Structures are given as C-alpha cells and as structure tokens.
Amino acid sequence: MKRLLLSLALIVATPVMAEEVVLGLSQDQVAITADFDGSEILLFGAVKRESPILQDPPLEVVIAVSGPSGPLTVRRKERKFGIWVNADAVEIDHAPSFYAVATSAPFNEAMSNVEDQRHRVSIPRAIRSVGAPMGIEDAQSFSEAVIRIRTSEGAYQVLENSVSVDEQTLFRTSIKMPANLTEGDYPTRIFLTRGGKVVSDYETVINVNKVGLERWLFDMSRNQPLMYGLMSLAIAIAAGWMASAAFQVLQRR
C-alpha cells in the first residue's frame, strides 16, 4: 500500500517522467545442492515509458539484492590484565546476511543521500542498530566493523559502474552470490534515478533453497533431532568398525 502511494505520488509529481521498470532474471530460484559453489545471477530489464526519452539528467539504475536479515551481536576485544578479551558488545537489530548494491554510475551520483535515506539502499543504511548500551560512545565503529568483516568475506558487495545501460532503455548486470549462502528469500530492488532522484522502483524476490540431500538432512536435523543424532552416531560407529575390519584383512595378507 505504501509503495502504491509512493508510486502514485511519483506519477502525480512527475507526470512527464513516467518511466517504469520491466525486469527479467536469469533465475529467480537458487538451488543449494551438495556441490553448490556459489551462483551468478543475471539481472536484466527495460524501461517502459510513454513519453520521449529525457536526455538530461541521464537515467541511472541502482540494483540492491539483500539476504535474509537478522539480529547480531558485535563484540570488541580489549586488553585486560595483559590478555585480549571480549569487552564491549553492541547488538545490531537488523543486518542482512548478504547484500550487494550494483549501480550504473558512482553511487553518490546515481542516488542522492536523501533518497538513500528513504529507501535504505547503501550498505550502511541497510544495517539498522537501535542503540548501543550506555558507556559505549563509538557505537558507529561496531556497525562499521560488520561491514568491514562481511565485505572481506564477500558477503557485502558494492559494485559501482557495473550496471550497463543502453540507450537509456535496456539495462543489465550480474551479481555473484558466494558459496556460503544462507537459505531464504532475497528481496531484490531496482531503482531508476535521474539526477539522484528515484523516478521508479520495482521489487522482486529471489528464492534461495536447499534441495535434495541438503534439504532432507536439514529438515531431519530440525524435525527429528533425536533420530538425526542417533543416525550420526550409527554412521560414526559403522565407519569406525569398517575401517578396523578392513585394516585387519589388509594386515593378514
């Protein structure tokens, strides 16, 4: 409803620039199989419009793919009595497990700060922290640490100038998803901007799911934990026995 109102407002405010996203995805499902080794998703689309193309300011595209979000605890080590121990902790209420932003221009040119704040597109805006406990003055450094650690792991990506736009109408980009993916819905948002202002947005979902053996084992571990535990033990005992028996045969020869 909110989005509807927003797009209505956009249409009312800028009737001349009525441009809309028509999107295609190379796949809207990512299946995690036993040999899953990351996945590359191709996003492509076109801009549908009824009026002639506006030349200035140019059309830019911003694409944000986000993984399932959850709360985190970030801890900082401090030297106490000569050893490094976890001292301060800050709870981040909302941080996506995966986040990629792809833009057709440097981020600051493609989207203004105000629009970023409204739509929460850039990585620092996608992480929400309500408040640090009393006594921690530099709470900001904790959310910066999350971004730094996850960026180095490849879970957070900023891909500036990676969306190619042809004739202000066709756009495409590809986003590499790492092998260490969490299951869930990955909301994918596309923004069309002109002069930093969002003129149209579109949202879809990419599904990431475990399939086959992965699915079966995961479900079993959650639904029948005792059976799962006993199965693990049975496998362990059987493997131990088989190895022992095999070596005995080998030694007799």
Added chain:
Amino acid sequence: MQIYLPIAEVSVNAFLLLGLGGMVGVLSGMFGVGGGFLMTPLLFFIGIPPAVAVATEANQIVASSFSGVLAHFRRKTVDLKMGTVLLSGGLVGAAFGVVLFNYLKAQGQVDLLVRLCYVVFLGVIGSLMFVESLNAIRKSRKNAGPPKRKKHNWIHGLPLKMRFRVSGLYISVIPPLIVGVLVGILAAIMGVGGGFIMVPAMIYLLGMPTKVVVGTSLFQIIFVTGFTTLLHATTNYTVDIALAVLLLVGGVIGAQVGTRLGTYLKAEQLRILLALLVILVCAKLALDLLLEPSELFSIGATGGH
C-alpha cells in the same frame, strides 16, 4: 571438490576435510586422545561456525575412537573394568559440567574461561609430561633397563580396593572415580573428549601402564563424546552430518594407521611426542590471547554462543 555443508551453511573443500580428519585420526590412534583439542581450532580456522565445529567434532571423535579401540581390543590392551569405573565418574562429571557451563554462560565471558582452561591445562600437562618422559628416557639410556615407577604411594592406602587385571593394579576405586568426575567436568566445559587430560591422569595418578592407557582412554571417550553428540543434536541442532562423514572417513583410517605406528614406539617416546604436541597447541592459544588481534571486532549470533 567443493561440498556445501547443510547445517554449517558453508562450502568447503572435501579433500581438505578428509586430510584434516586423517591427520587427527593418526594422533588419536597413537596417543589415545580424541583429537578434539586439535581439530576444533582447525575447523574454526577453515570457517566452520564454532557451535557446529564443537558439536560435529564430538561425532567424529566417536568414529575414530571406536576404530582405534577395536584395534586395541584385539591386542587386549583395554582395561574394561577401569574404563567402566572412569566412565561412570565421567558421566557424573559431564552432567555437572554442563550445569556449570550454563551458569557461566549466563554470567558472560564463558569464551575466555574456555580459552584460559585450555592454556592452563595444556600448558601444565604438556610441560609435566615432557619433563617426566625426558627423565625416563635419560634413565633408560643409563641403566638400559626399563624405568621403575613408584609402585606404592598414599593412593594405595584408600579403602574399597579392586583388582584391575589388565592394568596389573590392585587399588581403591576412589581415585579412578575422582579422576573420571574431574575429567568429565573439564570435558563438558572445554567441549572435548578429555583424552589429553585422562591419559596423563591414568599414567601419573593411577600408575597404569602406558600401553593399556591408550585403549582404555579411547573406550571411555566413545561414550562421553557419543553422549555429547546426542545432547548437541537435540538441543542446539548443530551436528553437521555431512561434515562429520568427511572428517570421520579420514579419521577412522588415520586411527588405524596411528595405532600401528604407536606399537613401533617406546612408551617414553610416545609420551614425549604427545607432550610436545600439547605444548605446541598451548603456545598457539596463549599467543592468541597475548598478541593484539588484527581484527578487534567479532560477529556473533544474538542469543547463541
């Protein structure tokens, strides 16, 4: 070959895991330690979440210990009676240890306690064993005869005596029970089978012959880690069966190789190697605490450990 682990939710190289399992398995068969104190840090290092690493490691130890203990059974180097006494103490201790662990977790800083436990115990046990076995080797070189350990001390004055035929001991059941309880507590807190504490305790406190110690230690580790696996699987859902299978295939083969290697070495040599290994791991953990880490921040799940 990359494999996606269903519970850990990470993708790892299958051959790397097979190799790690094999390496730790050799040590397990040779020294009678479960290898958890080595494997758990290694798994952290390759990016397995700590909770999954600790739980899955327990399952892998069941396999390598079982494989190792069968080899020892064939050579009749398992003292079942002693193992059962230690085990009954161990289970009591483990249950108590879990309660203690949860209490400390509520107080915060349980991570630090576990690390300090590791450093202190590994350091003390490692250096004591190193010094003792070095002396034993020196003595055996001088006399050319087997070193004689003290056969009588205050332990032999306690009541409730029992004959442990395989170990060649006639001692009270109280010391093995106490050793079992203490090791059980530590095992629960530190998340390991407790072999590296149990083995020296059996040699130095109970005076058991080294050859019997290894098999007996493995025997009781199977039950302690089996119990831990079930506990983790039913309460935390952190046992990753795919990870466990890869580790244990390497582990059971390694354990067989290890038990055979162990027979070629003298008892003192075996002890000195284990001592060096323990000291090495201790030094690594101590350095982690003392040196400034390159990343001061760490991300943890809220509500987890």
